[in-house]
Amino acid sequence: MSTTHAYAVQSATSPFEPFRFDRREAGPNDVAIAIRYCGVCHSDLHTARSEWGGTRYPCVPGHEIVGEVTAVGDAVSRFKTGDLVGVGCMVDSCLTCDACRDGLEQYCxxxxxxxxxxPTQDTGDNTYGGYSDRIVVREEFVLRIRHxxxxxxxVAPLLCAGITTWSPLRHWKVGPGKKVGIVGIGGLGHMGLKLADALGAHVVAFTTSRDKERDALALGADEVVVSRDAGAMEAHAGSFDFILNTVAAPHDLDAYLRLLKRDGTMTMVGVPAEPHPSPSIFNLVLKRRSLAGSLIxxxxxxxxMLDFCAEHDIVSDIEMIAMRDIEEAYGRMLKSDVKYRFVIDIATIDEKG
Structure with a gap:
């Protein structure tokens, strides 16, 4: 076992504080990683504050992890010491069910x-994430970084924000000839704009703020619609093949469902703490539209996704923070005061405030 330095919360209302715990040494199938950077996801906040329920304390969040391999087990074949690697939202699954065999471990x-x-697959113990200086992960859940x-x-936010938007864009075959909407220009939405643009779609960004128009165009949008402008929304009625909704707050889904073509789909990836108002069934049945969801x-x-992003020089827009500033970052994240993802420099984990 090796002592790991981290930041943790002890309850839903306590602040982050330094925390130490023991990580296992690398077993035969494991990769040990010295973490360099960890992105800050809205899911971290939801979990730390138990807004979704079920948080196990102490809680060490962080699932947008990049770092360097420091050791590998005897049975590891794909990685070696010194490799740059990433770890996303998962570190294990059963690997034997239909979903896992299909390469969809998120639906294990x-x-x-x-x-x-x-909990872990074997003992049910709690897992601790990337707000720490090292992690040990089985080889099957380690990603190669080519940037x-x-x-x-x-690159760190690609491990959640990137894949959360990439997976539905690929599943619903977004590409040339498709008109695609991205709802929300935040941590997820800004990656959706970059990826949909790189895939060759005609991309329309939806925002509640006219102030974000220039940013959205710079991120890859061909058009920007202020969703509070009823006339602007009506001008796009029945014209979208696909809409990716990244907003993590309850809102009127019907306003966007009406924009879909016959057989169009809106996929939800933002998960609010409170439910959305129920949409009208008529907006679905009259044009055989679909309202769907997608998980990482x-x-x-x-x-x-990582290879595509390396080839197209795509990364997240970030603001670097020291570990001691995580509480301030959470407060700013709640106010959408970040463009567009905080990333923790893990080298600061032992620095005093």
Whole structure:
């Protein structure tokens, strides 16, 4: 066992404080990683504050992890010491159910093991995430990073924000000739804009704020619609093949369902703490539209996404923070005061405030 330095919360109302715990040494199938950077996801906040329920304390969040391999087990064949690698939202699954065999470990029928907030597949113990200086993960859940080392911090959010938007864009075959809407320009939405644009779609960004129009165009949008402008929304009625809704707050879904073509789909990836108002069934049945959901992505498609992003020089837009500033970052995240993802420099984990 090796002592790991981390930051944790002890309850839903307590602040983050330094925390130490023991990580296992690398077993035969494991990869040990020195964490360099960890992205800050809204899911971290929801879990730390138990807004979704079921949080196991102490809680060490963080599932947008990049770092360097420091050791590998005897049976590991794909990684070696010194490799740059990533770890996303999962660190294990049963690997034998239909979903896992199909490369969709996020839908594991037993339940995947989250990078934090466990439970583990064997003992049911809690897992601790990337707000820490090291992690040990079985080889099957480690991703290869092909971006240059100077881009490493900005790669970190691809491990959640990137794959969460990539998976539905690929599943619903977004590409040239498709008109695609991205609802929300935040941590998820800004990646959706970049990826949909790189895939060759005609991309329309939806925002409640006219102030974000210039940013949305710079991120890859061909058009920007202020969703509070009824006339602007009506001008796009019945014209979208696909809409990716990234907003993590309850809102009127009918306003966007009416924009879909016959057989169009709106997929939800933002998960609010409170339910959305129920949409009208007529907006679905009259044009055979679909309202769908998507959860992160499997390991194979996450690697595909990382390789695509390396080829197209796509990374997240980030603001680097020290570990001691995580409480301030959470407060700013609640106010949408970040463009567009905080990333923790793990080298600061032992620094005093």
């Amino acid at each position: 029928e037993v339940g995947f093991t989250g990078t934090y907030n466990g 240059g080392e100077e881009r490493l911090a900005a 992505g499997g390991i194979e498609e996450t690697q595909e």
